[in-house]
Amino acid sequence: MNIPKRIAQTLMNALKGGVVPRIGLPYITVGRKNEIQALLHDVDIIAEGGSAFRFIVGKYGSGKSFLLQTIRAYCMDRNFVVVDADLSPERRLQGTKGQGLATYRELIRNMATKTRPEGGALPLILDRWISGVQNEVIAEHGTQLKTELFDELVLKKIHSVIESLTELVHGFDFGRLLAVYYMSVKNDDQEKRSAVLKWFRGEYINKTEVKAELGINICITDDDWYDYLKLFSAFLKLAGYSGMLILIDELVNIYKIPNGITRQYNYEKILAMYNDALQGKAQYMGFIMCATPQCMEDKHRGVFSYEALRSRLQAGRFADGNTHDLLAPIIRLNPLTNEEMLILVEKLRDIHAVLYSYAPILSQEDLISFIKIEYGRIGADTSITPREVIRDFIELMNIIQQNPQTNIAELLSSQEFSYAKTQLQATDAGDFAEFEV
Numbered sequence: 288m289n290i291p292k293r294i295a296q297t298l299m300n301a302l303k304g305g306v307v308p309r310i311g312l313p314y315i316t317v318g319r320k321n322e323i324q325a326l327l328h329d330v331d332i333i334a335e336g337g338s339a340f341r342f343i344v345g346k347y348g349s350g351k352s353f354l355l356q357t358i359r360a361y362c363m364d365r366n367f368v369v370v371d372a373d374l375s376p377e378r379r380l381q382g383t384k385g386q387g388l389a390t391y392r393e394l395i396r397n398m399a400t401k402t403r404p405e406g407g408a409l410p411l412i413l414d415r416w417i418s419g420v421q422n423e424v425i426a427e428h429g430t431q432l433k434t435e436l437f438d439e440l441v442l443k444k445i446h447s448v449i450e451s452l453t454e455l456v457h458g459f460d461f462g463r464l465l466a467v468y469y470m471s472v473k474n475d476d477q478e479k480r481s482a483v484l485k486w487f488r489g490e491y492i493n494k495t496e497v498k499a500e501l502g503i504n505i506c507i508t509d510d511d512w513y514d515y516l517k518l519f520s521a522f523l524k525l526a527g528y529s530g531m532l533i534l535i536d537e538l539v540n541i542y543k544i545p546n547g548i549t550r551q552y553n554y555e556k557i558l559a560m561y562n563d564a565l566q567g568k569a570q571y572m573g574f575i576m577c578a579t580p581q582c583m584e585d586k587h588r589g590v591f592s593y594e595a596l597r598s599r600l601q602a603g604r605f606a607d608g609n610t611h612d613l614l615a616p617i618i619r620l621n622p623l624t625n626e627e628m629l630i631l632v633e634k635l636r637d638i639h640a641v642l643y644s645y646a647p648i649l650s651q652e653d654l655i656s657f658i659k660i661e662y663g664r665i666g667a668d669t670s671i672t673p674r675e676v677i678r679d680f681i682e683l684m685n686i687i688q689q690n691p692q693t694n695i696a697e698l699l700s701s702q703e704f705s706y707a708k709t710q711l712q713a714t715d716a717g718d719f720a721e722f723e724v
Contacts, residue, residue: 288314288640290311290641292642299642302678303681317627318623319350324613326341326575330358330573336570336571337567337570337571338563338570339564339573340561341616342578343355343578344580347579347674349620349622350672355534355577359371363404366527367528367529368398368408369400369532370398370531371534371535372394375540376540379553380556381553382549388507388512390512391512391516395409409484424440424441442466442469448465455517456511457505457514482500489512489515520572521570524571530572530573533574535576536577538582542581542585547588551593554592557590557596558593600617602615622672628658631677632657632658633654635677648691649683653695657683
């Protein structure tokens with residue numbers, strides 16, 4: 288496999304640690320073709336001025352975050368701006384102690400584009416916008432303009448962008464800050480430029496501080512941060528991007544909130560976002576949120592405990608355990624098939640060999656034996672996840688690479704790897720018959 292060692296190292300470290308890498312995903316993507324196609328259809332709609340809202344639901348380790356990061360990479364390649372955040376006790380959608388604003392700050396901190404995939408792309412986006420406006424003026428009027436006239440024409444175009452935002456909530460103030468940012472760049476005022484970026488990131492604590500540094504009397508708060516995301520999506524389209532995708536993982540942290548009223552406020556915020564997306568009130572904007580089945584379906588604490596959401600999201604009468612509507616608001620992840628897991632461990636074997644500069648040791652027969660044993664565990668048909676299989680396989684490769692004298696067949700048949708021989712025998716006669724070589 289032709290993969291840079293830097294990316295191979297990131298993949299191995301992340302997967303061994305049970306987290307999803309932010310780079311290198313195309314090297315290990317397996318399955319999920321239908322789910323990816325459904326989500327990319329949403330992306331096409333967003334690029335045309337629409338909006339979308341999806342939940343990805345699956346057990347811990349089933350691949351929710353992996354799918355989320357895969358879509359993130361696809362969208363950046365399609366000239367989207369992507370923001371993402373993991374919810375936590377300190378980061379919620381609504382709170383009284385800054386938890387909602389903390390989520391906004393995390394989203395903006397992770398703002399990413401194709402040329403800045405690691406995040407922190409806000410200054411790059413604003414500078415690109417200004418450069419684009421200047422190039423438009425040059426294209427329309429030539430390069431022989433006097434400096435004063437050029438600046439006047441650029442400022443006129445910037446104000447036309449600002450005026451188009453004033454129809455949205457807080458659009459006037461958002462536009463004023465864009466104008467201040469342009470002037471700070473034009474005058475090489477780094478202090479003012481940093482203050483504007485600080486405001487866009489939601490880092491000001493109160494209006495007094497903003498007034499002192501920027502001369503305006505408004506700042507982003509727990510109550511209105513979502514309005515500013517809608518403003519960003521509108522601005523990003525005007526700045527030359529296809530739209531904005533908002534990815535929120537670990538929705539289970541709302542489910543875990545002990546106070547019922549606080550949970551309801553957070554579900555109310557989800558409902559507002561959902562309604563905006565499906566009613567067309569948001570443009571060039573999409574949401575994907577990840578949750579566990581219990582987090583969604585628990586009628587006492589989960590999303591379905593909020594009746595307005597349950598009535599909108601609950602599956603109809605025709606969907607069952609084997610038939611899923613991938614155009615519905617909720618995409619439920621089925622386990623990867625045995626064949627897909629075999630392909631995945633083949634990819635991991637080759638990446639591991641590239642990283643540590645050795646010829647792959649594990650044969651096709653060894654990989655098949657490993658998969659048989661993993662899925663031979665008692666209860667594996669309902670409880671095993673890709674995360675567990677990947678973790679075990681990387682550990683197996685590490686042992687073999689560090690101990691070349693190890694007999695692979697003996698290791699795989701040892702007590703450490705043979706979890707349930709009776710289950711393994713049953714598996715041999717069934718699902719893996721096509722792998723016999």
